[in-house]
Amino acid sequence: MSSVGRLLRSVSSSCRSRGYATLLVAEHDNKSLHKVSLHALAAASQLPGCTSIDFLVAGKGCGEVVKAGAAAKGVSKVLHLECDTMEHPVADTFAELLFSLQQSGKYKVIAGVSSSFLRETLPRLAVKLDVQPVTDVIAVGKEEGVFSRPMYAGNAIATVKSSDPIHILTFRPTAFEPAGEAASPAAVEIVPAGSFQGAGIQWVSNSEKSSDKPLLASANRIVAGGRALKSGENFDTVLGPLCDKLKAALGASRAAVDAGFVPNELQVG
8 A cells, every 4th residue: 555545544544533523403482492403313312423412492481492402311511592593493594504603613423303493404405505405314324424314204224325425304203212311411602693585484373273282293003093083073083083992193094184184393204
Protein backbone atom coordinates (compact mmCIF):
# COMPACT_ATOMS: atom_id res chain seq x y z
CA MET A 1 0.00 0.00 0.00
CA SER A 2 1.32 3.47 -0.86
CA SER A 3 2.06 6.04 1.81
CA VAL A 4 -0.84 8.16 0.49
CA GLY A 5 -3.23 5.21 0.82
CA ARG A 6 -2.09 4.53 4.38
CA LEU A 7 -2.57 8.22 5.23
CA LEU A 8 -6.12 8.28 3.82
CA ARG A 9 -7.05 5.12 5.69
CA SER A 10 -5.60 6.58 8.89
CA VAL A 11 -7.56 9.81 8.46
CA SER A 12 -10.77 7.88 7.71
CA SER A 13 -10.31 5.68 10.77
CA SER A 14 -9.62 8.73 12.92
CA CYS A 15 -12.83 10.40 11.72
CA ARG A 16 -14.89 7.32 12.50
CA SER A 17 -13.47 6.96 16.00
CA ARG A 18 -13.94 10.63 16.83
CA GLY A 19 -17.67 10.22 17.33
CA TYR A 20 -20.45 12.60 16.44
CA ALA A 21 -23.45 14.44 17.88
CA THR A 22 -27.12 13.69 17.22
CA LEU A 23 -29.98 16.18 17.30
CA LEU A 24 -33.25 14.57 18.44
CA VAL A 25 -36.55 16.42 18.03
CA ALA A 26 -38.96 16.19 20.98
CA GLU A 27 -42.64 15.46 20.40
CA HIS A 28 -44.85 17.43 22.79
CA ASP A 29 -47.96 19.59 23.12
CA ASN A 30 -46.23 22.45 25.01
CA LYS A 31 -47.54 20.96 28.26
CA SER A 32 -46.04 17.49 28.45
CA LEU A 33 -43.47 15.36 26.67
CA HIS A 34 -45.01 12.60 24.58
CA LYS A 35 -43.80 9.14 25.57
CA VAL A 36 -42.90 8.35 21.97
CA SER A 37 -39.93 10.72 22.31
CA LEU A 38 -38.45 8.43 24.97
CA HIS A 39 -38.68 5.53 22.53
CA ALA A 40 -36.89 7.61 19.90
CA LEU A 41 -34.25 8.57 22.47
CA ALA A 42 -33.56 4.90 23.20
CA ALA A 43 -33.21 4.28 19.46
CA ALA A 44 -30.82 7.21 19.01
CA SER A 45 -28.71 5.90 21.91
CA GLN A 46 -28.02 2.78 19.83
CA LEU A 47 -26.43 4.68 16.96
CA PRO A 48 -22.82 3.45 16.59
CA GLY A 49 -20.32 6.27 16.99
CA CYS A 50 -22.81 8.68 18.55
CA THR A 51 -21.21 10.32 21.58
CA SER A 52 -23.86 12.90 22.48
CA ILE A 53 -27.58 13.49 21.97
CA ASP A 54 -28.98 17.02 22.05
CA PHE A 55 -32.72 17.06 22.72
CA LEU A 56 -34.58 19.88 20.95
CA VAL A 57 -37.65 21.30 22.66
CA ALA A 58 -39.16 24.10 20.58
CA GLY A 59 -42.46 25.65 21.54
CA LYS A 60 -44.07 28.19 23.85
CA GLY A 61 -44.60 27.76 27.56
CA CYS A 62 -43.00 24.31 27.44
CA GLY A 63 -40.98 24.42 30.66
CA GLU A 64 -42.39 21.09 31.88
CA VAL A 65 -41.36 19.46 28.60
CA VAL A 66 -37.82 20.73 29.09
CA LYS A 67 -37.70 19.27 32.61
CA ALA A 68 -38.92 15.90 31.38
CA GLY A 69 -36.38 15.86 28.55
CA ALA A 70 -33.51 16.79 30.85
CA ALA A 71 -34.46 13.93 33.18
CA ALA A 72 -34.37 11.29 30.44
CA LYS A 73 -31.45 8.88 30.27
CA GLY A 74 -29.22 9.44 27.27
CA VAL A 75 -29.79 13.18 26.83
CA SER A 76 -26.53 15.15 26.82
CA LYS A 77 -28.23 18.54 26.87
CA VAL A 78 -31.61 20.05 26.11
CA LEU A 79 -31.86 22.79 23.49
CA HIS A 80 -34.76 25.02 24.53
CA LEU A 81 -36.32 27.45 22.05
CA GLU A 82 -39.28 29.58 23.12
CA CYS A 83 -41.10 31.77 20.60
CA ASP A 84 -44.59 32.43 19.23
CA THR A 85 -43.73 30.83 15.89
CA MET A 86 -42.99 27.49 17.53
CA GLU A 87 -46.17 27.32 19.61
CA HIS A 88 -47.84 25.74 16.59
CA PRO A 89 -44.92 24.96 14.25
CA VAL A 90 -45.39 24.23 10.56
CA ALA A 91 -43.14 22.06 8.43
CA ASP A 92 -41.34 24.70 6.37
CA THR A 93 -40.33 26.98 9.25
CA PHE A 94 -39.36 24.04 11.46
CA ALA A 95 -37.17 22.67 8.66
CA GLU A 96 -35.43 26.07 8.57
CA LEU A 97 -34.83 25.84 12.31
CA LEU A 98 -33.33 22.37 12.02
CA PHE A 99 -31.16 23.46 9.12
CA SER A 100 -29.84 26.40 11.16
CA LEU A 101 -29.06 24.15 14.13
CA GLN A 102 -27.31 21.61 11.92
CA GLN A 103 -25.11 24.31 10.40
CA SER A 104 -24.12 25.65 13.80
CA GLY A 105 -23.91 22.35 15.70
CA LYS A 106 -22.50 20.19 12.86
CA TYR A 107 -24.84 17.34 13.73
CA LYS A 108 -24.26 14.16 11.80
CA VAL A 109 -27.69 12.73 12.65
CA ILE A 110 -31.01 14.57 12.95
CA ALA A 111 -33.80 12.30 14.08
CA GLY A 112 -37.24 12.05 15.59
CA VAL A 113 -40.37 9.96 15.82
CA SER A 114 -42.25 8.76 12.74
CA SER A 115 -45.01 11.29 13.39
CA SER A 116 -47.13 13.08 10.82
CA PHE A 117 -45.35 16.37 11.59
CA LEU A 118 -41.81 15.04 11.15
CA ARG A 119 -42.79 13.00 8.11
CA GLU A 120 -43.63 16.35 6.55
CA THR A 121 -40.70 18.30 8.02
CA LEU A 122 -37.64 16.09 7.69
CA PRO A 123 -37.88 15.51 3.91
CA ARG A 124 -37.76 19.31 3.51
CA LEU A 125 -34.64 19.38 5.66
CA ALA A 126 -33.13 16.52 3.63
CA VAL A 127 -33.58 18.55 0.45
CA LYS A 128 -31.74 21.48 1.99
CA LEU A 129 -28.88 19.19 3.03
CA ASP A 130 -28.93 17.21 -0.23
CA VAL A 131 -29.25 13.85 1.52
CA GLN A 132 -31.72 10.95 1.47
CA PRO A 133 -33.84 10.46 4.64
CA VAL A 134 -34.33 7.00 6.11
CA THR A 135 -37.82 6.66 7.54
CA ASP A 136 -39.61 4.26 9.88
CA VAL A 137 -36.41 2.77 11.28
CA ILE A 138 -37.19 -0.30 13.41
CA ALA A 139 -33.61 -1.43 14.13
CA VAL A 140 -30.16 0.17 14.19
CA GLY A 141 -27.26 -1.82 12.77
CA LYS A 142 -23.89 -2.26 14.43
CA GLU A 143 -22.22 -0.59 11.45
CA GLU A 144 -22.60 3.15 11.04
CA GLY A 145 -25.31 4.09 8.57
CA VAL A 146 -27.05 0.69 8.58
CA PHE A 147 -30.75 0.54 9.47
CA SER A 148 -33.72 -1.78 9.13
CA ARG A 149 -37.08 -0.49 7.96
CA PRO A 150 -40.36 -2.07 6.81
CA MET A 151 -41.43 -2.09 3.17
CA TYR A 152 -44.57 -3.10 1.26
CA ALA A 153 -46.91 -2.32 4.18
CA GLY A 154 -44.70 -4.31 6.55
CA ASN A 155 -44.61 -7.46 4.44
CA ALA A 156 -40.83 -7.15 4.03
CA ILE A 157 -38.03 -5.75 6.16
CA ALA A 158 -35.22 -4.01 4.28
CA THR A 159 -31.72 -3.48 5.60
CA VAL A 160 -30.37 -0.26 4.11
CA LYS A 161 -27.03 1.49 4.32
CA SER A 162 -26.72 5.24 3.92
CA SER A 163 -23.43 6.71 2.75
CA ASP A 164 -24.64 10.30 3.16
CA PRO A 165 -22.49 12.53 5.39
CA ILE A 166 -25.60 13.50 7.38
CA HIS A 167 -28.35 11.04 8.35
CA ILE A 168 -31.98 12.17 8.57
CA LEU A 169 -33.95 9.51 10.44
CA THR A 170 -37.40 8.78 11.80
CA PHE A 171 -37.83 5.96 14.31
CA ARG A 172 -40.91 3.81 14.69
CA PRO A 173 -41.45 4.12 18.46
CA THR A 174 -43.10 0.74 19.00
CA ALA A 175 -39.89 -0.98 17.84
CA PHE A 176 -37.85 0.37 20.77
CA GLU A 177 -38.24 0.32 24.53
CA PRO A 178 -38.49 3.80 26.13
CA ALA A 179 -35.45 5.42 27.69
CA GLY A 180 -35.35 5.42 31.46
CA GLU A 181 -34.65 8.19 33.93
CA ALA A 182 -31.17 9.69 34.22
CA ALA A 183 -29.25 9.75 37.48
CA SER A 184 -29.00 13.53 37.21
CA PRO A 185 -30.71 16.02 34.87
CA ALA A 186 -28.94 17.17 31.73
CA ALA A 187 -27.94 20.77 31.15
CA VAL A 188 -30.36 23.12 29.39
CA GLU A 189 -29.15 25.51 26.71
CA ILE A 190 -31.33 28.37 25.53
CA VAL A 191 -31.56 28.71 21.76
CA PRO A 192 -32.10 32.33 20.64
CA ALA A 193 -35.35 32.89 18.79
CA GLY A 194 -34.60 33.74 15.18
CA SER A 195 -36.55 34.60 12.07
CA PHE A 196 -37.09 31.46 10.01
CA GLN A 197 -38.22 32.01 6.46
CA GLY A 198 -40.94 29.65 5.30
CA ALA A 199 -42.97 29.12 2.16
CA GLY A 200 -45.90 31.13 3.46
CA ILE A 201 -47.59 28.28 5.37
CA GLN A 202 -49.39 29.46 8.49
CA TRP A 203 -51.08 27.56 11.30
CA VAL A 204 -54.82 28.26 11.47
CA SER A 205 -56.29 25.64 13.77
CA ASN A 206 -56.07 21.99 14.78
CA SER A 207 -58.85 19.76 13.45
CA GLU A 208 -57.66 16.66 15.29
CA LYS A 209 -60.49 14.76 16.94
CA SER A 210 -60.06 14.69 20.70
CA SER A 211 -59.96 11.27 22.31
CA ASP A 212 -59.21 9.77 25.69
CA LYS A 213 -57.86 6.60 24.06
CA PRO A 214 -54.10 5.85 24.12
CA LEU A 215 -51.94 7.34 21.38
CA LEU A 216 -51.59 4.95 18.46
CA ALA A 217 -47.81 5.41 18.20
CA SER A 218 -47.14 4.38 21.80
CA ALA A 219 -50.08 2.12 22.70
CA ASN A 220 -49.48 -1.33 24.13
CA ARG A 221 -52.67 -2.61 22.47
CA ILE A 222 -54.26 -1.66 19.16
CA VAL A 223 -57.70 -2.58 17.86
CA ALA A 224 -57.75 -2.09 14.08
CA GLY A 225 -60.50 -2.33 11.50
CA GLY A 226 -60.67 -2.47 7.73
CA ARG A 227 -62.88 -1.75 4.77
CA ALA A 228 -65.44 -4.35 5.93
CA LEU A 229 -66.69 -1.88 8.55
CA LYS A 230 -68.02 0.20 5.62
CA SER A 231 -68.14 3.57 7.42
CA GLY A 232 -66.43 5.78 9.95
CA GLU A 233 -69.48 5.57 12.21
CA ASN A 234 -69.00 1.81 12.48
CA PHE A 235 -65.43 2.33 13.63
CA ASP A 236 -66.82 4.31 16.57
CA THR A 237 -69.81 2.10 17.37
CA VAL A 238 -68.23 -1.32 16.76
CA LEU A 239 -64.56 -0.85 17.67
CA GLY A 240 -64.85 2.08 20.06
CA PRO A 241 -66.35 0.12 22.99
CA LEU A 242 -63.80 -2.67 22.51
CA CYS A 243 -60.97 -0.14 22.63
CA ASP A 244 -62.40 1.23 25.88
CA LYS A 245 -62.62 -2.24 27.42
CA LEU A 246 -59.06 -3.18 26.43
CA LYS A 247 -57.64 0.33 26.98
CA ALA A 248 -56.37 0.09 23.42
CA ALA A 249 -55.71 2.57 20.63
CA LEU A 250 -57.87 2.62 17.53
CA GLY A 251 -56.21 1.77 14.21
CA ALA A 252 -57.26 1.17 10.62
CA SER A 253 -56.04 -0.53 7.48
CA ARG A 254 -54.78 1.45 4.52
CA ALA A 255 -57.90 0.47 2.57
CA ALA A 256 -60.13 1.99 5.25
CA VAL A 257 -58.07 5.18 5.27
CA ASP A 258 -58.10 5.42 1.47
CA ALA A 259 -61.87 4.96 1.53
CA GLY A 260 -62.17 7.99 3.81
CA PHE A 261 -63.64 6.13 6.77
CA VAL A 262 -61.02 7.42 9.22
CA PRO A 263 -58.17 9.97 9.12
CA ASN A 264 -54.70 9.08 7.88
CA GLU A 265 -53.10 9.15 11.34
CA LEU A 266 -55.00 5.97 12.27
CA GLN A 267 -53.35 3.86 9.55
CA VAL A 268 -51.39 0.90 10.87
CA GLY A 269 -50.82 -1.14 7.72
